[in-house]
Amino acid sequence: MIEQEDFLKKYLSARRSIGRYAKQKHNDTGIKRKFTGEPYWEHPKSVSKVLAVFGAPERLIRAGFCHDLIEDAGVTWDDLYDESDSDIADIVSELTNDKEDLKKLGKEVYMNDKLIHLSSDALTIKLADNYCNLNDRPTEDQRKRILNNVRFLKRNRKLNKIQKELVNAILNR
Numbered sequence: 428m429i430e431q432e433d434f435l436k437k438y439l440s441a442r443r444s445i446g447r448y449a450k451q452k453h454n455d456t457g458i459k460r461k462f463t464g465e466p467y468w469e470h471p472k473s474v475s476k477v478l479a480v481f482g483a484p485e486r487l488i489r490a491g492f493c494h495d496l497i498e499d500a501g502v503t504w505d506d507l508y509d510e511s512d513s514d515i516a517d518i519v520s521e522l523t524n525d526k527e528d529l530k531k532l533g534k535e536v537y538m539n540d541k542l543i544h545l546s547s548d549a550l551t552i553k554l555a556d557n558y559c560n561l562n563d564r565p566t567e568d569q570r571k572r573i574l575n576n577v578r579f580l581k582r583n584r585k586l587n588k589i590q591k592e593l594v595n596a597i598l599n600r
Contacts, residue, residue: 438479441488446475448510449492452500462564470559471495477555481589481596487551490518494552497523521549522556535572542580547587550580554593561600574598 453468460470475491483491489511496502497519507516522545529537545553557573565573577597580586586594 433482435479437485437488438476441475441479441485441492442472445489445511445515446472446492449496452496452502456500458499460563462566467495467499470563473559473562474552474555477558477593478552481555481592483551483555483589486514487518487548490515490548491552491555493519494522494556518546518549518552521546522552535575538572538576539579542576543584547590550584551587551589551593554590554597558593558597561597 449471450468453471454466456467458467459465460467463469471492471494474494475488478488478491493502493507493511493515496507497504504516504520507519524537524541532540542550542553554577557577560573561570574597577594581594581598
């Protein structure tokens with residue numbers, strides 16, 4: 428983890444650069460978190476904070492604010508590109524679930540395959556997302572699925588320092 432001053436500097440810079448856009452798009456949907464009832468915006472904000480605390484680079488913190496925009500807020504790759512850059516748009520696109528494949532393969536098989544094939548940047552965000560999802564009072568089945576996916580990932584993929592720290596934080600919850 429990084430010094431508090433570095434965390435705040437990176438987090439606030441990312442929030443100023445793309446966070447306002449992500450907040451507006453999430454709030455425009457009116458979606459609430461399933462288990463907490465909070466506005467959906469609270470989730471990507473939490474993901475970005477976790478990324479900052481674990482020392483992720485600012486571009487990943489920015490992508491964390493946007494990680495669900497294509498899937499949940501009707502934003503397109505082009506919209507995201509216009510607001511940020513191709514790097515952020517590509518990472519968010521990569522994190523977006525393919526609903527047909529998800530239905531065909533089932534959630535666990537689909538997610539295990541996705542976790543193995545995500546770029547390192549997208550994987551870091553996905554792990555921060557899983558960490559935050561465990562804070563949202565998931566059902567026991569959802570909690571088990573997250574933990575099983577993370578254990579699978581730990582056994583089957585080389586992880587960088589931040590990813591290892593996130594995996595350990597998830598598994599030690």
